Amino acid sequence: MKVTLMILAKNEIEGLRVELPKIKKEWVDQILLVDSSDDGSAEYATSMGCEVYRQKRPGLRAAYQESWPLIKGDYVITYSPDGNSPSEYIPELVHEIKKGYDMVIGSRYYNGNIKSEDDTIITAFGNRLFRTVINGLFKFNYTDPMTIYRIYKKDLFYQLGLHLDSTYLPFEKMYFTKIGVEPILSTRFAKEKLNFSEIYCREPVRIGGTKKLQVIRWGLAYMTQIFYERIR
Numbered sequence: 001m002k003v004t005l006m007i008l009a010k011n012e013i014e015g016l017r018v019e020l021p022k023i024k025k026e027w028v029d030q031i032l033l034v035d036s037s038d039d040g041s042a043e044y045a046t047s048m049g050c051e052v053y054r055q056k057r058p059g060l061r062a063a064y065q066e067s068w069p070l071i072k073g074d075y076v077i078t079y080s081p082d083g084n085s086p087s088e089y090i091p092e093l094v095h096e097i098k099k100g101y102d103m104v105i106g107s108r109y110y111n112g113n114i115k116s117e118d119d120t121i122i123t124a125f126g127n128r129l130f131r132t133v134i135n136g137l138f139k140f141n142y143t144d145p146m147t148i149y150r151i152y153k154k155d156l157f158y159q160l161g162l163h164l165d166s167t168y169l170p171f172e173k174m175y176f177t178k179i180g181v182e183p184i185l186s187t188r189f190a191k192e193k194l195n196f197s198e199i200y201c202r203e204p205v206r207i208g209g210t211k212k213l214q215v216i217r218w219g220l221a222y223m224t225q226i227f228y229e230r231i232r
Contacts, residue, residue, distance in 0.1 A: 002029040003094055003151070004073030007050070007081050008063050011039040014208025015082040020048050022087045027094065028077065034067045041081075059178030061168050068157055077151045078182075083207030084118055085149040092199055093151045102194045103152035106201030107144035116203035122215055130183065130222065137230045138190035142198075145186035149201055152185075160188040171225045177217040179225075187229050 005028045009016065023031065033045040036055040046052050053067045064078075075097055079085050089106055096104045108116040109131075115124055127146055134145050161167050168179055189196065 001075060001098065002073040003075045003077060004028065004030040004032055004071045004154075005077045005079055005090065006067065006071065007031065007033045007045070007079045008060065008148070009033055009035050009037055009041045009045070009081050011037045011041065012081045012208070013037070013039045013041045013044060015206070016041055016044055018083065018207050019081055019085075019087050020045065020050070023090065025049070027090050028073070030072045032067065032070060034063045036063065059172075060180035061162075061178065064157070064181050065163055065165075068154075068163060071154055074154055075151055076154050076157075078148050080148050083205065084203050086202065086204060089149070089199070089201045093149075093201075096197055096199055097151045099197070100195070101197045102156060103150060103189060103196045105142070105144055105147060105196065105198045106149035107142075107198040108147060108201065108203045109143045110198050110200040113200065118203050118205050126215070126219055130226070133223070133226060134183075134187055134190060137226065138187065140190035140193075142186060142190070142196075144198070145190075146182055147201075147203075148180075148182055150182075156185075156189070156194075160185060160192070162188075168225075171221040171228075174224065175217045175221040177214055177221060179218060179221045183222040184225055184229070187226050191229060 031050045033050045033052045034055055035042040035052055042052045053070055055063050093104055130146050131142055135142055157163055162181055172179055
């Protein structure tokens, strides 16, 4: 099996300088940086031997949709270079997926851990709320359905319709925002009762840059999207 590490960057040069040198080339078969930066992130990643794709449209899900055809691996690790996804867990994620799972989540809350180092009161409450709602509606047992740090089969992106604009547009228009992939990925994965596992991955405080989370609009869009999936 081949594995692609997909790094999503928007002005994360400080985090990249800390994390990229730690990633050993033998851990994965491809390192792909999907970039929408103007701080030199792409140039630095290129100098470190990464493949770089310059994102054309704004928004997280556009980064996935545009770059997915460039992924060479059978499995994809989605990775945030801001320090929230410590690189030392990459080999463990790859080891776990080899046991035959469709997806392995690097959970911040695995095995009774109740808080990440980067959580605020609001994000800690939001993550618990989404976990409770998704597990309750779809009879699943995630501990962290919202995290970006995970590995899954490349084909799941197409199987679950994550490549389609229609999966996101109604909720983006409703709340005037651009939303990400992970909540609907976790929701549709649970709906299909696919095979998953989790490992513990601590989430340190981010390195540099600024948080891009739109708490209210994203939260409302994701929750509406999840309930829509339940009644679809």
